[in-house]
Amino acid sequence: MPHATTTRHCPGVASFAEPIDPSAPAPPFAPAAAAALAAAGLDLARVGYARQVHGAGAAPVPAGGGFAGRVDVLTTVEPGVPLAIFTADCLAIVLCDADAGALALAHVGWRGTVRGAAQAVVRAAGALGARAARLRVAIAPSIGPCCYEVDEPVTSELARAYPGRWEAWVSPAARAGRVMLDLWAANEALLAEAGVDPARIENPRLCTACHPELFYSYRRGDRGRLATLAALP
Numbered sequence: 001m002p003h004a005t006t007t008r009h010c011p012g013v014a015s016f017a018e019p020i021d022p023s024a025p026a027p028p029f030a031p032a033a034a035a036a037l038a039a040a041g042l043d044l045a046r047v048g049y050a051r052q053v054h055g056a057g058a059a060p061v062p063a064g065g066g067f068a069g070r071v072d073v074l075t076t077v078e079p080g081v082p083l084a085i086f087t088a089d090c091l092a093i094v095l096c097d098a099d100a101g102a103l104a105l106a107h108v109g110w111r112g113t114v115r116g117a118a119q120a121v122v123r124a125a126g127a128l129g130a131r132a133a134r135l136r137v138a139i140a141p142s143i144g145p146c147c148y149e150v151d152e153p154v155t156s157e158l159a160r161a162y163p164g165r166w167e168a169w170v171s172p173a174a175r176a177g178r179v180m181l182d183l184w185a186a187n188e189a190l191l192a193e194a195g196v197d198p199a200r201i202e203n204p205r206l207c208t209a210c211h212p213e214l215f216y217s218y219r220r221g222d223r224g225r226l227a228t229l230a231a232l233p
Ligand SMILES: [Zn+2]
Pocket: 143, 144, 145, 146, 147, 207, 208, 209, 210
């Protein structure tokens, strides 16, 4: 399955810092990005995307690609229509069941984790005929437990959503009253609980904040966004 995540050197969305304007025909990819992604089998003329709102809502992209609405989970069964998620520290999660011909992508930060976006993307793929145990999953470069310090407003929401479980996803921080949150561990656990085989989750564990030479990081103050795209062959 063709899939890719841009870096800050692929000038795809370097100038794309604001939420997507739904009236725009498509996200403003630069020509160089279009060429690079076309070489990876991803045709930006047919890209499907959303106005991401840190929720767990899901929608299919229109036939032939285009704007799917204010959601954080995108789906398609149409070969050659790339789905795009834009991030700078949040997780982009790609799920594909090639046998069912089902593709789903999710944008998941701490709010999406609390709201169940990982569970929602497995459900959305299932609604297209995917079997959870058959899904292949990829997690794009995103902020790691090395760099994601959070405090009470975040931990109280996590505790409310996942009582007795969220403690396994945090470790002590240097500063009092703070913890380091492992969104990778949290979402891998939530995906597994939704039926995904952990052995089929590919996570290169590349931290966006640790690699300023490669990635944009919201935490570090970057305004640019990385794009993660995937299409059914
Ligand atoms: Zn890091």
